[in-house]
Amino acid sequence: MKPGIIKILFISLLSLYGANLAAQVENMEWTKKVGARKSPGRTDILVVNDFGAINDGKTLATKFIQKAIDECSKKGGGIVAFKPGEYLTGSIFLKSNVHLKIDKGVLLKGSQSFDDYPEIDTRIAGIEMKWPAALINVINQKNVEVSGGGKVNAQGKFCWDKYWAMRKEYEPKGLRWVVDYDAKRVRTFLIQSSEDVTLKGLTFSNAGFWTMQVLYSKYITIDGVTVRNNEDGKGPSTDGIDVDSSTWVLIENCDIDCNDDDFCLKSGRDWDGLRVNRPTEYVVIRKCIARRGGGLLTLGSETSGGIRHVLAIDLQGKGTGNGLHIKSATTRGGLVEDIHFENITLDSVGNVFQFTMNWNPSYSYSTLPKGYNIDSVPAHWKVLLHKVEPAEKGIPHFANIYASNINVTNARKAITAQGLKESFLKEFHFSNVNITAATAGDISFAQDWKFEKFSIKPKDGKELSIQNSQGVSTDK
Numbered sequence: 024m025k026p027g028i029i030k031i032l033f034i035s036l037l038s039l040y041g042a043n044l045a046a047q048v049e050n051m052e053w054t055k056k057v058g059a060r061k062s063p064g065r066t067d068i069l070v071v072n073d074f075g076a077i078n079d080g081k082t083l084a085t086k087f088i089q090k091a092i093d094e095c096s097k098k099g100g101g102i103v104a105f106k107p108g109e110y111l112t113g114s115i116f117l118k119s120n121v122h123l124k125i126d127k128g129v130l131l132k133g134s135q136s137f138d139d140y141p142e143i144d145t146r147i148a149g150i151e152m153k154w155p156a157a158l159i160n161v162i163n164q165k166n167v168e169v170s171g172g173g174k175v176n177a178q179g180k181f182c183w184d185k186y187w188a189m190r191k192e193y194e195p196k197g198l199r200w201v202v203d204y205d206a207k208r209v210r211t212f213l214i215q216s217s218e219d220v221t222l223k224g225l226t227f228s229n230a231g232f233w234t235m236q237v238l239y240s241k242y243i244t245i246d247g248v249t250v251r252n253n254e255d256g257k258g259p260s261t262d263g264i265d266v267d268s269s270t271w272v273l274i275e276n277c278d279i280d281c282n283d284d285d286f287c288l289k290s291g292r293d294w295d296g297l298r299v300n301r302p303t304e305y306v307v308i309r310k311c312i313a314r315r316g317g318g319l320l321t322l323g324s325e326t327s328g329g330i331r332h333v334l335a336i337d338l339q340g341k342g343t344g345n346g347l348h349i350k351s352a353t354t355r356g357g358l359v360e361d362i363h364f365e366n367i368t369l370d371s372v373g374n375v376f377q378f379t380m381n382w383n384p385s386y387s388y389s390t391l392p393k394g395y396n397i398d399s400v401p402a403h404w405k406v407l408l409h410k411v412e413p414a415e416k417g418i419p420h421f422a423n424i425y426a427s428n429i430n431v432t433n434a435r436k437a438i439t440a441q442g443l444k445e446s447f448l449k450e451f452h453f454s455n456v457n458i459t460a461a462t463a464g465d466i467s468f469a470q471d472w473k474f475e476k477f478s479i480k481p482k483d484g485k486e487l488s489i490q491n492s493q494g495v496s497t498d499k
Contacts, residue, residue, distance in 0.1 A: 051363075054334050057307045058244040058273030059221045062168045063122040067101035069094060071110070078108025080132055085113040085139060095121050100166075105129045105173075113139025114156040119164045125173035125225060133158045133177040133209070133231070140209050146238055146267065148203055149292020149325035151299070152403040157213035157236070161220050170223040175211060176254075179231030182208035183258040197392035199385045203260065204403050208232035218242045229255045233262040234281060239301065240269045245277065252281040253315065262287050263316065268301035268328050277311045285313035285343055288333065289325040293354045293389075294409040296327025297416060303328070308335045318345035319372070320364065324382045326357035326419050333362045340369040346434075347426065348377045351419035352387035353443070354411050358420045369431040375458055376426070378440040378448055380419050415445070422449040426456060434460035437479045438487065442468030447493070453477045463487040469495050 069091045072078065076087035088103075092115065095101045100120025107128035113136070117123055125131060134140070140155035143162070147154045158177055161167050186206040193202040209231040214220050215238040226249040227234050234250050237243050245264060252261040263279035266272050267289040279285040290296065290303045313319040319340035322330050340346055346369045349359055369375060381387075389407040391397060397405065411417035421442070431437075437460040442448040447470040454475045463481040465488040466472075472495040479487065489495050 051334065053305050053332060054307050057271050057305055058242065059219045060242050061166055061219050062221050063100050063120045063166055065099060065101040065120065067098060069101060069103050070106060071103060072106045076105070076110060078106055078110055080109030080111055080130070082111060083113070083134065083139070084110045085115060085134070088112055088115050092116070092118055092121055092123070112158070114141060114158060114160060116156070116160045116162065117164060117167050117169070120166050122168040122170070123159075125169070125171040125175070127172035129171070129173035131158070131173070131175045133175075133179065133211070135178050135181040137209070145213070145215060146291070149289065149327070150204070150295040150403060150406050152204065152406070155207055155209050157210040159212045160215070161213065161217050162215045164217045164220070166219045167217065168221040168223070169225065170221065172224055174226045174228065176228045177209065177211045177230045178255075179209065179229045179258055179261070180255050182206070182231030183256070186259055197390070200387070200389045201404055201407060203386070204407070208260070210234070210236055212236070214238065214240050214243060216240060220244070221246070223247055225249070226251065228252060230258065230261040230281070232260055233265050235263070236265045236267055237269045237272060238267045241271045243269065243272045245274045247276040249277070250279045250281050257282050259283070263313070265289055266303055266306055267325070268299065268303055270303070270305050272306045274306070274308045275310050278314070279312065279316065280314035281316045283317045284321040285316040285319055286311065286335075287321040288330050289323065290328030290330050290357060292325045292327055293407070293417065294411050295406050296325060297356055297411065299328060301328045303330045304332045306333045308338065310337045312339045312341065313343045314341050316343045318348040319343050319367070319369070321345065321348040321350065322359055322362065323350040324352055324355065324387065326351040326355045326359055329357045330359045331361045334365070335363065335367075336365040338367050340367070340372050342371045344373040345377045346372050346375045346429070346431070348374070349421055349424070350377070350382035351380050352382055352384075353380065353419070354388060354417040355419050356411065356417050358422070360422045362424045364424075364426045364429070366428045367430070369429070369434065371433045372431070373435045374439050374464070375429070375431050375434050375436070375460065376438045376440065378421060378442070380421070380441065380443050380446060418443065418446050420446050424450070425452045427454040429456040429458070431458040431460070434458060436460055436462050436464045437481070438464035438466060440466040440469060444468055444491070465490070466495060467491050
């Protein structure tokens with residue numbers, strides 16, 4: 024074997040693993056059932072300008088857009104449309120059987136006043152709490168569509184500035200763990216407690232916080248959406264698409280450039296997430312591109328309700344932080360399992376595979392500093408401080424992860440995999456994986472990893488480090 028080339032081969036149980044992962048994918052019948060099952064059928068058109076909306080990009084149009092939506096709903100549904108131009112708006116709320124059509128030549132601009140985003144009951148970053156409504160909201164509705172070739176610019180810099188100012192204030196006080204929750208930044212598009220919702224064709228930019236969140240919902244389609252969260256600078260936590268305790272979700276043909284997790288699956292955090300106990304499951308992500316961001320596909324760090332039955336196929340990552348990133352913390356709990364990562368091309372990424380159960384401790388673990396009285400802190404602080412008991416309920420578990428047909432060039436690191444002595448990374452399967460990276464990386468606390476045609480070419484010549492593991496074999 025040539026120096027500097029590491030080939031990890033699947034040695035045992037070859038007959039059991041002989042059927043390739045592509046065949047496994049074909050047999051997953053559930054993948055045919057994801058996505059919205061229907062969309063609004065009525066074709067009556069109501070134009071927001073007829074209700075008073077002015078398309079100058081300066082006059083607040085929120086109440087006029089909402090009036091058109093409400094009137095459309097009263098008529099049993101139909102299409103709400105815009106004349107070409109720019110519209111300044113705060114939170115709008117869609118209704119069942121309404122199709123909001125934002126065509127090419129139409130630009131929705133988010134208000135830069137927090138007063139234009141009323142607080143609602145929702146879940147954010149894993150806990151239920153009061154939070155500003157998103158710019159566009161679908162809450163407790165059925166059969167809704169938002170589509171067109173238009174654009175939505177959230178103008179989120181006012182949220183970024185608030186967050187960074189609070190970080191400077193909070194961190195010296197030992198409050199890094201709560202600043203993200205206190206900042207209350209505005210999401211761009213929220214689907215919550217809804218079903219049969221389609222979002223198609225729009226371009227989103229400059230999110231104040233997460234761009235799209237699918238929460239407590241089912242039968243959702245996100246198709247052909249573009250995210251460009253870099254136009255006004257790099258905003259913090261401007262995820263692309265977050266699927267949160269939701270099921271039967273289809274994401275396809277999307278192009279995400281967002282500065283944080285590009286496609287992310289979540290299911291609740293710590294005590295509150297374990298209380299809610301709702302999984303994210305039956306999710307297909309296909310034919311998408313991830314550019315600058317935290318990861319092509321990220322699972323976690325909110326894993327409390329479990330994440331399972333996921334197919335990510337025919338994806339590209341270009342310059343993003345990670346290829347497949349599964350992360351949690353020792354207070355999260357939950358089981359991440361049956362994840363399929365298939366037909367992936369990565370170029371200039373950080374870690375190809377990163378798996379950790381102790382992610383970002385300064386954020387993940389909540390401790391009230393001296394001088395604060397637990398009885399007088401805000402309600403969401405108390406939720407974050409609520410201990411998981413018994414402690415072992417907070418230990419996460421990752422198992423049955425499948426990666427097949429992965430081709431990687433110019434990576435920084437091939438594998439960073441760190442389980443726990445209380446929770447090994449179990450039954451990870453790799454097939455037809457070829458990686459060129461600066462360094463091979465390391466694996467610890469792993470069990471029964473299976474490899475077939477797995478090749479790493481590390482530029483530094485160092486071998487993959489494997490420690491405290493069982494059934495992870497290398498051919499030297």
